[in-house]
Amino acid sequence: TTIVAVQPKILSYTQRTKFEHAGAAGGFIDKYYFPFCRGRIFDELETDNSQYDTNMEVAWTSGAAMMVRAKEFIEIGGFDPDFFAHMEEIDWCLRAQSLGYTLMFCPESTVYHLGGGTMPYSSPFKTYLNFKNNLSMIIKNHQGWLFPLLFIRMSLDGIAAFKFLFEGKISLLWAVFKSHMSTYKNLPRNLKKRSQIKQTRKKALLNYKGSIVWGFYIMKTKNYRSLNKRRFEL
Template sequence: MDCPNVSIIILNWNGKENTVNCLEALKLTTYSNYEIIVVDNGSTDGSVKYFKDHYPEIKLIENGSNLGFAEGNNVAIREVLKRGEIKYIALLNNDTIVEPDWLEYLVNALESDESVGSCQPKILLLNNPDTIDAIGISVNRCGAAYQEGRNEKDLGQYSKITEVFGVCAGAALYRTKMLNHTGLFDKDFFAYYEDVDLATRARLFGWKSVCVPRAVIYHIHSATLGNDSPFKKYLLERNSYYYVIKNLPPKVIMLFLISKAHSGFFTLLYLARTRNFKMIKSLVKGNLDAIGNLPLMISKRTDIQAKKLMSKENFKMWLK
């Protein structure tokens, strides 16, 4: 079998230790035809010098400042797409550890079905490897996105290649043909939900996504910002509106807004009782910025809806 060209892109931002562990694991990859691109998002921890000194074989892109996950990866993706000869692009969070045969299984899945635009491995928690982190992205009928399989014990329940709504960008293989069709990550997201947005566009544009459970990757969940970061809370709140307004059917948008109002009230009440004023500020700012950018998201929605191939009825079948 021919081995198509694959570019593996790893984004680094002050995460030298995790990135080094990721690169060392990649050395054992059994797939033969790949390159590694490390994108540095303006790190100040000596990452760039270390990579130049110890990994001269990798391609290093220096962004100079923190462009976020979305645009940080886009910089490298655009460079790959310009070259034309690369068939697949793999994205890996720098806090992942791959099994040696991970890429073979993912490439085989895309090679076997031209209608599949992206696939992902079974992602397990690095510090608790019998627990699943994600086998894909799902979106419910109220527009809320979540990681399929999150925190389930890995008992072999996901043993076959399964179609999923979309793939988690922290460990995924994308067909470059699909990315040329759908466009890349939306830089306005900066970080979080940008993969949900891309996955939803892929669905609307007629592309399938699958999980390939024989490909296994281990992940440190929320290693970059942590679960208690006010900035992360802000991005999650704001961006949850972004992908819904841009992509989902009007009825789902209404259910999303009702659900947001209900959950937001009780979240604010809890944060007030615990005197977590930083989180309150992040939550309020996320909502206000989402409202302020509503015209921009509606403009993007108009463009997406004009290009979509999947009917509203067929799309809603994928909402759980």
């Protein structure tokens, strides 16, 4: 079998009928590498009505609760220590995909997860890690032209930073700025990792060819079921 990791249904520990942010019913990425889930787009959490109770191949399984083949986990390289925390499992899953492995969602098992247990959602360090690691993930794993995508993605980060400024969240604005400075500093290191991944790639990544940002904020697409399924491609 090519299945290397499996994720259960992940519901909120505090609101037990709601999907939880970290994984919900299986994860995907859009064309700008924004992660989202069946059951969760950005901070919009769906109520679990068994609407996603089907076994399904996904782009990433959640580090909050996933079962992984130990031998392959190590062979694929394990979690990137440069990530420290946040999105390290997504990066690993993308590397696993590139080597031809499959990741699955299994609804027969349910886990209740307490979100923000490691770091609160308002933590500037959490914001820094999320922005920094997402950019590192793009540099390492994107198959096509890298720098045009990186420019667009960092511009979208800039919009998020201005939003923090208008909301008076200066510490979060500073976290985004620091994440970009770290990206520039570590660019040679991540480009080397990109080259290594490219040399061993066997399979295209499973992702959503549309923009979740456009869909969520402009088209008001608030859940996975409303997405155009034809835009999920290998």
